[in-house]
Amino acid sequence: MAYLSTHNFFEDKQFVDKWLYTMRTGELDLSWMKAKTEKVKPHEANPRRGLTYRDLDIGTYGYTDVPEKVRDNRSYAPRGAEIPEGVPDSQPWVSRKSELWAFNTESYYEEAVSRQWNATTDIPWDRLEGVELPEATGKSLSQLMTFLTEVEMIATDTPAMWLPRLNPDFIEVKSFIAAQAMDEARHTEVFRKRALTTGYGLMQASPVNEMALKHLRDADSFSEMSVALHLVAEGNVLTMFRFSEYLSPTDIDKKIFRLVMQDEARHVGYGMQHFRYVLDNFPEKREVLHAHLDEAENISFAGSLATELTESFIILAGGGMKKDNIEQGIRVTTQFNLKQMQEHFERLEKCGMPERKERSKLYQMYEMGRAAAQQAGINV
Amino acid sequence: MAFYADKDYTQDQEVLDAVNQVMSGNLGLRWYNANTEKIKGKPRDLRRGLTYEDLDIGSYGYSSIPEWVRTSQSMVARGSEKVGKLPDMGYVVNRKSDIWSDNVTRLYEEAKSRRWTPAVDIPWAELDKKPLPEPLERACAQLYTFLQECQLVSLDFPSRWVALINQDFIEQKSFMCAQMLDASRLLEVFRKRALYGGAGLGRASVLAEQGLKEWLWADTYPQGSLSINLTLAGLLLAIYRHVAAFAPSMVDRAIMRLAMQDAARQASYGHGCLLYHLNHQPGKQDSLHEYLDENEHTILGILGCPELLEPLIVISGRGLEKDQVRQGRMAVSGFIRVAVREYFERLETAGLRERSKRSRIAAFIDRIEIAG
Amino acid sequence: MAVSFPSVEYFEALKAKMEAEQEKFRRLGFIDTTFAISVGQNGAARNFMLEFEVYELKSVREVPSIDLKKVDFQLVGDAKTWREMIENIRRNGAADTGHDINTLAHLGEHLKIAYDSPDGHDKLYRFMESIQEFFDLSSKIDVNFN
Numbered sequence: 001m002a003y004l005s006t007h008n009f010f011e012d013k014q015f016v017d018k019w020l021y022t023m024r025t026g027e028l029d030l031s032w033m034k035a036k037t038e039k040v041k042p043h044e045a046n047p048r049r050g051l052t053y054r055d056l057d058i059g060t061y062g063y064t065d066v067p068e069k070v071r072d073n074r075s076y077a078p079r080g081a082e083i084p085e086g087v088p089d090s091q092p093w094v095s096r097k098s099e100l101w102a103f104n105t106e107s108y109y110e111e112a113v114s115r116q117w118n119a120t121t122d123i124p125w126d127r128l129e130g131v132e133l134p135e136a137t138g139k140s141l142s143q144l145m146t147f148l149t150e151v152e153m154i155a156t157d158t159p160a161m162w163l164p165r166l167n168p169d170f171i172e173v174k175s176f177i178a179a180q181a182m183d184e185a186r187h188t189e190v191f192r193k194r195a196l197t198t199g200y201g202l203m204q205a206s207p208v209n210e211m212a213l214k215h216l217r218d219a220d221s222f223s224e225m226s227v228a229l230h231l232v233a234e235g236n237v238l239t240m241f242r243f244s245e246y247l248s249p250t251d252i253d254k255k256i257f258r259l260v261m262q263d264e265a266r267h268v269g270y271g272m273q274h275f276r277y278v279l280d281n282f283p284e285k286r287e288v289l290h291a292h293l294d295e296a297e298n299i300s301f302a303g304s305l306a307t308e309l310t311e312s313f314i315i316l317a318g319g320g321m322k323k324d325n326i327e328q329g330i331r332v333t334t335q336f337n338l339k340q341m342q343e344h345f346e347r348l349e350k351c352g353m354p355e356r357k358e359r360s361k362l363y364q365m366y367e368m369g370r371a372a373a374q375q376a377g378i379n380v
Numbered sequence: 381m382a383f384y385a386d387k388d389y390t391q392d393q394e395v396l397d398a399v400n401q402v403m404s405g406n407l408g409l410r411w412y413n414a415n416t417e418k419i420k421g422k423p424r425d426l427r428r429g430l431t432y433e434d435l436d437i438g439s440y441g442y443s444s445i446p447e448w449v450r451t452s453q454s455m456v457a458r459g460s461e462k463v464g465k466l467p468d469m470g471y472v473v474n475r476k477s478d479i480w481s482d483n484v485t486r487l488y489e490e491a492k493s494r495r496w497t498p499a500v501d502i503p504w505a506e507l508d509k510k511p512l513p514e515p516l517e518r519a520c521a522q523l524y525t526f527l528q529e530c531q532l533v534s535l536d537f538p539s540r541w542v543a544l545i546n547q548d549f550i551e552q553k554s555f556m557c558a559q560m561l562d563a564s565r566l567l568e569v570f571r572k573r574a575l576y577g578g579a580g581l582g583r584a585s586v587l588a589e590q591g592l593k594e595w596l597w598a599d600t601y602p603q604g605s606l607s608i609n610l611t612l613a614g615l616l617l618a619i620y621r622h623v624a625a626f627a628p629s630m631v632d633r634a635i636m637r638l639a640m641q642d643a644a645r646q647a648s649y650g651h652g653c654l655l656y657h658l659n660h661q662p663g664k665q666d667s668l669h670e671y672l673d674e675n676e677h678t679i680l681g682i683l684g685c686p687e688l689l690e691p692l693i694v695i696s697g698r699g700l701e702k703d704q705v706r707q708g709r710m711a712v713s714g715f716i717r718v719a720v721r722e723y724f725e726r727l728e729t730a731g732l733r734e735r736s737k738r739s740r741i742a743a744f745i746d747r748i749e750i751a752g
Numbered sequence: 753m754a755v756s757f758p759s760v761e762y763f764e765a766l767k768a769k770m771e772a773e774q775e776k777f778r779r780l781g782f783i784d785t786t787f788a789i790s791v792g793q794n795g796a797a798r799n800f801m802l803e804f805e806v807y808e809l810k811s812v813r814e815v816p817s818i819d820l821k822k823v824d825f826q827l828v829g830d831a832k833t834w835r836e837m838i839e840n841i842r843r844n845g846a847a848d849t850g851h852d853i854n855t856l857a858h859l860g861e862h863l864k865i866a867y868d869s870p871d872g873h874d875k876l877y878r879f880m881e882s883i884q885e886f887f888d889l890s891s892k893i894d895v896n897f898n
Binding site for chain 2: 780781782784806807849852854855858859869870871873874875876877878879880881884
């Protein structure tokens, strides 16, 4: 598997002699000074924002002018550099812009870098000293945190797997994925830390959701990966974060969920913009994405079997385990579940796939669930 | 490659029954008495917050991760209760001493704490107030073009491996995410600097890229880490320190002072990773020596490629006049010796003993002389 | 009131300034390192150990000699070099490129860096921004030189 450089520099007499000669005599080659590259002068459009990638969107250096198919760079040369003969092939799997581009990617990245928060110091963990939640609440919160710490890292692993496969000309997308990886590591961290500060530790793993993680990981293409991860999974998780913030038993938990939802919204934003971009620019992919959504939604529905999560939500929403609490919890959780599905289809529609509802078995389940909820007097 | 679930769940009565059960108020609560350790972690030092070190407790702690992780191939959180059938995520790195470093949790906390933002933490406008003379600006543009190549590779390395590493090593994987963000940030600042000065980008380096790819595509994580986290990071650290010392502008000094922090952290991990590896797998000494016998030549390729060497000379001497080039060569000669010395020091103290005696690099460096 | 360099009082004065600018040092991030400063004059050296933890200088003390195993690194320079650095900082508000720690120590021509372990040495660079900002606080105190 190892790659061998085309030069063995120990044995390359010409290289060594030239190096020693340069150092000894000071006769510099300087051919790099004549690099045939564009001369541009970017400016900070908004000094308060500083110098952004958007300010660098000029000419051959900019992302706007990256063509649909990148034909002239497969190396590690940064976009716009002069590329001499002999550079290695970085073996990118994705050199097609519509496979990965999204409007606003560069801004999502800049925002991510600027809005990094720290799970160690930005949560007032010391305020949990002496806080004793009722057992049902504490255990349910721990179970929710266990689920979340389990699933978050998939959004590191999966895009990171794709990162080295992306053509280096797509700097902004690669950078966005790097930022996402860090966001998700932080989420994994904060949820783990919260579970381990409840007094109950971690609780039970979620085999059904593990299946979802495997599906996310093993996509055939970047677009399929993105639609399943950024749009479906993270879209669902974003709704879940908002719900969890609403249910939070302490202000510490509220703060945690407010912070994570900022990051998640950014990822979903990228996902939506990419989905729209691929449908507009690579229309042949529509059916492929439908097929991938068929499976993503199948597995999403299977999540109903994750009763450890549903039951935790019911207890948190109802405020306890007595009959009245459970009934209230079921009402609220049902509203959340239906909202989650509704928002999923709203996103797909807004991004250019309104016909999804007609094809989707999940949508049929949603309609059945909605009807049943209305019949039960639940406001949906 | 695509994964398909074992059935169509939308048609599965089991799912509908489970939903109906729960929604009727019949909670199974199988999770409620999970068979896991009950702890209530808290920060030991309030100024530092709640660190992973604070949670190195019992079955949850990283200290209790065994050398070989055989019981988990899924993404189940370490210490949680495993139930049911769990999928195999395909991890190929399941041995602690292949990736671990005793300082990895500290470095992760430090990476988060010492973050910076290229857009606003660099005083870009200073370059407008005091633009550099053209040869110097072109040298900077070329140097920063080269450095972008290095960061594209530095970004790819942790990305290639993170999903292949067992999820039990969560702290390690988190540090790798921090590395990815560090690399993307450095890529960003180098690109911005290269373009902001107005000279445009320079030329990609065939010699450097060939060497970098050889390192990036190492067969194993320990080999790759030795090349990228210890060797490359060490070289880049030396470059950043050198350019900071000879910085032609406040902007370049600011960039290099921040960059050196990130590179030093990476080199520190690389050193710690090699040390841990050799402490636990002492038999790997020989194979790592052989690995370096084969690819240490890339150090020469990187240090000697004209796309790095010549801009450094011009920057160090402040120009192209004969005296300036002479000053530049003397400074760069010093830099090369420092970089190589420190490379061997890191290897020696990490347990790869007597590398300097075995390596062919020293003989080449000794041949560098400055005349005129 | 002026403090004399080198002395524990000089470093204590910087410590006080550092505490007053906690927000700046917090923004730079954790600094966890113990290092030594050696100031040579007339064949003898005065040695100081500085222990930084989290965001502050936790302790400083003068010691007769430095055991490299007990510090991450040691910065060694003659009194003239240190004085030039501090005077440069006081003139400019912060060290200029020719007088910051990295430049002075880079090729070992003005300040030398001694260390037992490369990992300790690397801490100088991991925390460079904070260390430099610490010394730059000299611009906010009155210093005279022994």
